[in-house]
Amino acid sequence: MLSGYQAWPEEFAELYRQEGCWEGITFGEMLRQRAKLYGNRTAMISGEEHLTYAELNARVDRLAAGLYATGIRQYDRVIIQLPNMAAFVEAVFALFRLGALPVFALPLHRKSEIEYFARFSEAVAYLIPDRDGGFDYRKLAEEVQAEVPSLRHIIVAGEAGPFTSLEDVYMDPDPDKLQDGPDSSDVAFLQLSGGSTGLSKMIPRTHDDYIYSLRRSVEVCGLSPESVYLAVLPAAHNYPLSSPGILGTLYAGGTVVLSRESSPDEAFPLIRKHQVTITALVPPLALIWLNAAAARGTKLPSLQVLQVGGAKFSAEAAGRVKPVLGCTLQQVFGMAEGLVNYTRLDDPEHIIIHTQGKPMSPYDEVRIVDDEDMEVEQGQSGHLLTRGPYTIRGYYQAEEHNARSFTTDGFYRTGDIASLTPEGYLIVEGRAKDQINRGGDKVAAEEVENHLLAHPGVHDAALVSMPDEYLGERSCAFIVPSGEIPAAAEIKSFLRNRGLASYKVPDRIEFVQSFPKTGVGKVSKKALREMLTVKQSI
Ligand code: OOB
Secondary structure, eight states: OOTTOOOOOHHHHHHHHHTTSSOSOOHHHHHHHHHHHHTTSEEEEETTEEEEHHHHHHHHHHHHHHHHHHTOOTTOEEEEOOOSSHHHHHHHHHHHHHTOEEEEOOTTOOHHHHHHHHHHHTOSEEEEESEETTEEHHHHHHHHHHHOTTOOEEEEESOOTTSEEHHHHOOOOOGGGOOOOOOTTSEEEEEEOOOSSSSOOEEEEEHHHHHHHHHHHHHHHTOOTTOEEEEOSOTTSHHHHHSSHHHHHHHHTOEEEEOSOOSHHHHHHHHHHHTOOEEEEOHHHHHHHHHHHHHHTOOOTTOOEEEEESSOOOHHHHHHHHHHHOSEEEEEEEETTEEEEEOOTTSOHHHHHHOOOEESSTTOEEEEEOTTSOBOOTTOOEEEEEEOTTSOSSOTTOHHHHHHHBOTTSOEEEEEEEEEOTTSOEEEEEEOSSEEEETTEEEEHHHHHHHHHTSTTEEEEEEEEEEETTTEEEEEEEEEESSSOOOHHHHHHHHHHTTOOGGGSOSEEEEOSSOOBOTTSSBOHHHHHHHHHHHHHO
């Protein structure tokens, strides 16, 4: 068993099973069934590589056998930091089959993040590409391994250098050595939270709950074996992974097209070439696509659905999707902890444009409450709480934090401020958590503040959001210097040198003599944000 995991109380587990939400199958079994049903159909396209369901299933068996021979066992944690390539999908399913747990890192994570993931999850292995986006992950792995000795295996997709080559791990399965797979109620992987208090928390998702979220996503998004899903966002993120994303498309028997690039120059030709029917973007990328398509008069006739989510999509931009791209917009408001809301494909325009969708499952419970946890009147905005068959009951090994993030009756405090329309659709109005949503990339203020405080020239630091036309929000660090004012550029390079992911480095730095305080003496981030608007209007 995995320790430090908060399962659903038995009465809920019973209900979700009885109601048919949890089907009792694991990911390993799901892929095997799909290989039987759709054997010769194309499961995945990555560059020139095409894999049928039967081939994918066979490669996953071979990789699982090889990983087992390497010493990877059930419940072991394995950090995966691969870009959108076939090896990502194969590795994830191979680990699922063994019952080992992928820990999903993003391609932009660097030493600070990976070292923490490795230490906290006590990972035994780390899977990387050789190079991607001009960055050499082998150097990063070397640095992390030097700090975290539990990390026994570094496996590289590509030129392995001193490490193990992923290609060499695949081997013919030995039927005598076949292990009992995991149980469907077991944790399948650890996903990362956007974080608000300090470092990202780890999110344990089970085979049962995640496969249910795939099934509902597939139903709501109308996926079928004819669907072709283009993954341009990083595959490890919950949204392109499962809403319905890569895993949902495989659940449906459709085809996944993996792309490492997301620009219109790369993505539009892929959509045409592979007759892509659905793809998922974050708002800044959707704006780039809309502008490019409008300027070039591009038509993408195969594209039926454009999903936009991860951050608030403005109604103004939402209204352009259909006229410019000719496809249906689907707003997606989800979270790695569970709850996913979708606008429905046949919803009236005003709902598609002005709301962030409604919960995908009839068993999702949502509450909008005030600061005292009392439900607000219908239509009023308040804190969004949720509970349901695919929303976790606690973060991995985070007892203290769980007491704050969940109510005593098991509702997850999303940290989002939202309101409900009379039809039960959610409108995201803002955020109570101390996080910056930089066009879908989540930045935990406290994590960055702690790094800033390590700089000798920084006496105190506070990170706040500032509105941005393109990204929705950017970050601004207010700094009280400890002596002479350091150069902003020097502070930024200090953070980069500490191995912080680039999207977390503050976009702007302001020096102040002291921080405005709230009535109870805490730093008033609201007042700091207001200082920015005043500054901008001068
Ligand atoms: C997705 O997951 P996370 O875990 O990176 O971030 C969750 C948070 C939400 O709590 C909310 O603050 C924000 O991201 N968010 C949105 C949004 N979608 C997510 N805020 C406003 N409008 C939206 N449409 O971001 C995620 C996971 C699964 C599917 C889609 C997104």
